[in-house]
Amino acid sequence: MMKEASAAEVNQILQNQKFYFASQETKSIDFRLEQLKKLKAGVKMHEQKIVKALALDLNKSELESYSTEIGILYEEINFSMKRLRKWAKPKKVRTALTHAGSKGYILPEPYGAVLIIAPWNYPFQLALSPLVGAIAAGNTAVIKPSELTPNVSALIADILQELYPSSYIAVAEGGVSTSQALLDQPFDYIFFTGSVSVGKVVMEAASKKLTPVTLELGGKSPTIVHEDANIRLAAKRIVFGKFMNAGQTCIAPDYLLVHTKVKAALIEAMKVTIKEFYGEQPIENSSYSKIVNGHHYNRLTGYLNDGTIIFGGEKSDDKNRIAPTLLDEVSPDSPVMTEEIFGPIFPVMEYTSLNEAITFINSRPKPLALYLFTQNKETEDQITGRVSFGGGCINDALMHIAPPYLPFGGVGESGMGNYHGKYSFETFSHSKSVLKQTNRFDFSFRYPSAKNGLKLV
């Protein structure tokens, strides 16, 4: 059992961080750059241990660990370090004619002590990527990694303890009770990644102190394959996005909406691709991720009864693995079509007109991601213009998460706020507006009972 941090402990950490933040040290740009450099070096030094911890907790392959957990973090650090001086500069803005003589500027300032709560599915990257933004913006931070991936959690604590004093960056390990003890504290900002239901708990706790929040949540991300799609490429990219990390990806394609005319061809192509990627026996494939724990394994195997299995369906109780599975003839009201799946089960629904697909998606909570496969610009415009979603891809899956130029986040029930690259810096900064007035002259008409006119002083 993982030790839970007590209310007194987390209160002490926060007091120390507030005291340290008040010293102004974290605000210097040189200091921030130095800490980011340290973070990169620290991760580099422990790469092998990170890969091992991810394998123990999730059976993540080395390739996946590098591409989706470690490499993406280096990218984020490099990108921020290169641009930080520019981002942190006060930005001059115009003032109105009524404010002649004055100057305006926006000064990005760190919030102070921020809290980062992370989930288990990309347990390393989703704890440390927000930290890059928090450091770049000049904050102190407390990280609460997920208790469901204990090896990664302990390693994050070790690495960060080695790199930083806890009055600057601290890790509070534990589960729900640690998380709640942290949420009771007066942090200056809360950055939460996790489920919609816990997102509501976080927002409620934050509302008591009016603490600003970013909520990176989940939901059901539709994947539309239109009649004019390139079927072979669509199949490859969907299978890649859906079954990476055994479907335990917040932006994984959750369900398929395929045009009736191409349904058979797409399903056939997906079957071939699954075999190409994972072999005839995916649950025996040593680089295919496992389901994180028994609770989630049982939840997922329950979905197998919500439709007709047309491919896959094999499972291994002792390995916590479920093969990539395609599920046809599902009802839109069944659990597999109403709950976030977060596993390697892919329900297939079909449509005959684009309007039908749009109406279906719009009748449900706004998704975190949406993927559309089409070669027609008109179809693309219909979907991007009429459907609200956090972000997504045309003719691909997952890949919009990587470029640091694109803000990443949800909308509606899938979350609020966004991050990555400059957007992370902005998320962890308050934009302080300053108007600097001239003393060279003074408009008397602004004052009560003054005579209109310009007075030289």
Ligand code: NAD
């Ligand atoms: P979760 O909401 O169960 O847990 C997330 C964090 O909250 C953990 O650190 C956990 O200890 C803590 N927590 C759990 N219950 C709590 C409670 N009652 N009060 C306070 N804290 C609590 O989510 P998870 O199972 O770790 O992750 C899966 C979910 O996260 C999925 O819904 C997925 O879509 C979402 N997710 C979103 C993103 C994104 O970037 N938008 C990324 C990864 C995962």
